[in-house]
Amino acid sequence: MSLTPRSLARFKGTGSRAMSSGSTQRVFQLKVDPLTGNSEWVVIDEQDQEGQMPEYPQKPLLATTSYLDMLNDSPRNTAFRQAIDKTVSKPCHVLDIGAGTGLLSMMAARAMGSGDSTTRRGTEGIVTACESYLPMVKLMRKVLCLNGMGSKIKVINNRSDELKVGVDIPSPADILVSEILDSELLGEGLIPTLQHAHDTLLVQNPQTVPYRATTYGQLVESSFLWKLHDLRNNEAEACDGIHLIPSGLDGILHANPQQYAMHCDAIKEEIKLLSEPFKIFEFDFWKRPDSHRETELHIKATNDGRVNAIVSWWRLQLDCEGNFFYSTAPAWINSTKDSGARHWCDHWKQCVWFVPGQGTSISKDEEVHLHAVHTETSISYNLKTQAPRIEVMQDSLDTGDSQLILSPERIAIYGDSEWRDSMLKSMRNALQERVNSLCVVADDSLFLTLLVAHLSRTSHVISLFPGLRDKGAQYLQAVADANGFSMDRVEVLEKRKTHLTMHDTHQKKVDLLIGEPFYYGNDGMLPWQNLRFWKERTVLDPVLSEDVLIMPCKGILKACAMSLPDLWSSRRCLSKIEGFDHSIVNTTLGACGELPAPEEGPCLPFYIWQCGEIKELSEIFTIMEFDFSKPIRPCYGKAQVDFIEPGICHGFALWIDWVMDSENSIVLSTGPDKRYWKQGVKLLGQPVAVGVHESRNMGEYLSTVIEASFDASNGELIIGHNFL
Template sequence: MASLIPKTLIPIRSLRPLTRFKATATRAMSSGSTQRVFQLKLDPLTGNSEWVVIEDQDQEEQVSEIPHKPLLGTTSYLDMLNDSPRNRAFRQAIDKTVTKPCHVLDIGAGTGLLSMMAARAMGSSDSTGNEGMVTACESYLPMVKLMRKVARLNGMERKIKVINKRSDELKVGVDIPSRADILVSEILDSELLGEGLIPTLQHAHDELLVENPQTVPYRAITYGQLVESTFLWKLHDLQNNEAEACDGIHLVPSGLGSILGVKPQQYAMHCDAIKDEIKLLSEPFKIFEFDFWKRPDSHRECELHIKATNDGRVNAVVSWWTLQLDCEGNFFYSTAPGWISSSIDAGSRHWCDHWKQCVWFVPGKGISVFRDEEVYLHAVHSDTSISYNLKTQASRTEGTQYGFDPWDLQLILSPERIAIYGDNEWRHSMLKTLRNARYSLQLQERVNSLCIVADDSVFLTLLIAHLSRTSHVISMFPGLRNKGAQYLQAVANANGFSIDHVTVLEKRKTYLTLDDTHQRKVDLLIGEPFYYGLDGMLPWQNLRFWKERTVLDRVLSEDVLIMPCKGILKACAMSLPDLWNSRRCLSKIEGFDHSLVNTTLGACGELPAPDEGPCLPFYVWQCGESKELGQKFKVMEFDFSKPIAPCYGKAQVDFTESGICHGFALWIDWVMDSENSTVVSTGPDKRYWKQGVKLLAHPVAVGINESRNVGEHTSMVFEASFDPSNGELIIRHDFL
């Protein structure tokens, strides 16, 4: 028995087409002709994970069988295959490049779309009888199995050799008979380099391709633009944003600027969604050029002199890339934002979620510039990333520092979490909640109270320790662990208290006993809720707080204060045409039938009854065109005063706007106190939290009673049930 164990484990939901640099949270084991694939499954309500068998079938299973629906249900393969401009540009370039039988290598082949394009363009044979060949390299076993089905469905199984290996594992004379004449590949992320483009090309040119090969794409160029944006500033500058807070807490104390922050990297974002909040401070500028047809360098630097076009403060560099697909420059694809108006970019502009623009945050408050002033941008790329450093003429004499070591940051959080912690309204809500709690405990003469922070909230831990010097605080920190403890130790003095009455659990325990609390019962159990590293989960998966409360039941006092005291699941009917089109079922893609992949890849739109697509986590405000079609309504409540239990809710809702309903946005409002005086909403108008999106199998025309047209529905019945055994939310709806 052979075991292939990846060095790195990442959630299946985040997987993109895999190249030599993509690790998967799967294990493949073979015995005879049987292939067994294991998936690392996470229980969102406990944080525990285990390897589960998701496939135990022969590689050549029947097309009608769909054995791994849960495996790829929330990947972005579907969104990419629904990207018509991308597919058309690749097909046109391949048709122009592959004009005769030859050897074509497809790295990171996915469903085999580019391989089939190349095989079709190659034709049958030339005058000498040479038939040519296409080699498709794909490291991800479930995708390899799916690719073989797609090739068979399209009559291409004999024209494409599929190899289940990383490209840097291929050897000429062993896996392939000769070096390839043409490379076709799509191993790009929003930053361009993050999927290992450079190392993949280096190995391919060294070991797998002929000298001076043809390639599709031919070239990629990265561009940037200097911008001012308060929204982008708040996503990274916690120190300055919390300076005016009234709670006395300093998450980033003076002199400890690198103790907590975001990782210095490019962040993918739909920048068109905030175009009205962006002030452009320069014209677009070219940064790096990457030629696929020759071996790339691992490291390059450049310094650009950029003239400011407006007065302002540079908070970020917005970047994108443009692909030249063919060597003549006839076919292009670009990820440029909508405000870029060149003819090249305009031809491929559309909403898609697999490629976005990128944002690089300028540290602190940014750099102040005046119109016509020159800004110096130093750009550096490594094998897998691009970074920047900006200087004006005035600051240039102070010495140039090109970025900083991310390991200087003792605690790295997501930009959205940084923005939440810097938000005065949110901090005031937490302060109000804890002041009310302290008052309640004092009325009960429990001055020396025992408080448990059940999640990864460093803010609540500091706030409790700051407000009540006599209380003992136990922070569970299920994700932060030692990082959280080290952070608290570093900032305690700056916040004016001793760390002696704060304890961080050193290891994950199944449950706490009275021995752990020194025979004391817990007076206050609190959370935001926030679980480190799980920012991309569905909203109801933060009901892990309810599960933790249940596990802790034996150490809670009879009149314990639990905050939040309940969660309210809310929903809203939405028009989401861009998102729906990106998740719709596939049929023909540039002439190739992909219909059999729909269930496997988690299609949501145009599904046959009674199939339904999965709920997906999205920032609704970044989902392209969107419109609320009715009032936000309550679906069900989760009562945290009691142990976790199944829940059910039902609501009938009238539509207040006419339009096409593509699905529903769902979120949780956290009610912090029993008086309902403090409610923290995570709805679509709150841009720092992801919502759950349930897309309809078929869009529905809706209207309002006063102007109802034939075929329009004026109301609906919405039902949902929550299963605490697996954290799943089951949704049903009926349009009236």
């Protein structure tokens, strides 16, 4: 699962700490330097006075979380409001767990007239908003103050499982309202939260919003989904002689056996449905849930095919009568009753569970046995027609500490024949006429390390593995024989060093410095944050030979003007949500549109192909180049972009193409058509009509100038634009 501050706060802790000093509360936020991988705690000062913004506004603190997208989800907001209005019909005690900006708390207070002067003493309603993430608590207080709710809702900055009746709250709550759900449903700690609430914080037989959640699934065939996890069978088709998963070491390199959130509508043309949807588990919010359950399902196949994955989703019943629903089902599921069924949002997606290996072959009308298990935080599956998932994991235990777990996208890249062929050609060219060379792999590329050792029997390879470290060394030891090299020619530095010395390189200058670039754990970062390779190259400068060959030799920042209506709508500035003003949160949450000058929304990483409705409005163009033959330095680039398609421009997609050789003949793109990498997305403050129409209106633009500057001190990319 993907942990945001929202889920971390409810679970095991947060990426922030807090200290108080006088009237100022200091928030410590964990910041990672993209150029070095180093992390540090930075101080964010905000005044305690409600509604007062910091004198020197920080960068959007919560821009990378799902709060903004969720608050822009109108069907979700409406469904919760309708259910709360119906459920909270009289003054009572309402507890909101994971309150966020306080939206559900304000709905509850309004529904029962909490704090109304006409309410008799002793019958006043109480709303308690529990939120453990301090930056969000501070933001919530501002929202409550803005809406005149500051005195009507008690805010508690703590985890719900640390609350005590009679200490933190005056009495058990009559009604629980909460939204502690992720795409899988359970990943934000729904079950333990509900268990503790029912044990200690709620009256017997409480009312809840939501009332129930039901998970559903469907068997599918998809070569795209297969390639995201079955590296062994995909690399069998490669002709490079590299064995990332050698025979007998099936579990040494794999994706985690878990559900992965994904917009499955984006690949619906590449999915063959092999069954009707089936119900898996029901979770009743109004009673204490079990920590563990298992169920055996008998599913009739509706088509011949090979089951590569199980696509799953959930459906909320918000009220006890069953009048209000919300669903995360894919678009191919027909349901006119559900809110959210046709609404693109990024905070909740469908989930994909990969069936091991090449999948399971089934015939139409054949009955498939599916075993489903849920724990406190996850749901897993096993098709009984093949070896149980637990047996697959037991087989891999023979690899010991050498096991590596990578993201599905990384698994797919390593199994991609075109990508491997490009790497093979680049490395063969690099090794020509270089005898007894010293090669340093600067990043976490397993493939390049194996490739150099495989191709050159005389080269010595030092892999820095800044993220993998010892795990990378253990992996190499395990696969060395299968790849035809000895570990006396390959080494991984035992500890991370700021600078390499000639002692580390055995008194020899480095002839080859290579990378993909890829850094373990950076899968969700912006494309140019892999320019860490340029920083590493600069740090290594004292040990590089005069004729060192650096691969890639340069990076090219590419961009394309895009129509992204769904993504823009999910990130747009907030005004009133179900009658409650949220405009004060826009800067903190990194919204786009209607921000006061000169503020702009941040550039964020997305898989463009999963962003709902998309359309390219311009040719792909180059903004700037990064020359790795020289030490890292500030860069500036500017380009005029002509629109070739009419439409509404919502922003720009940006990525880096890696030029592997000096002849520019081998270029590895990470653009939108390459679905294994995220692009950076810079959304406009306001959508703009562009392109040539038959009857052009005055508001339409034919071109734009886009410029960007790269700050070599912190790895940040500043992007500006001017429509002409």
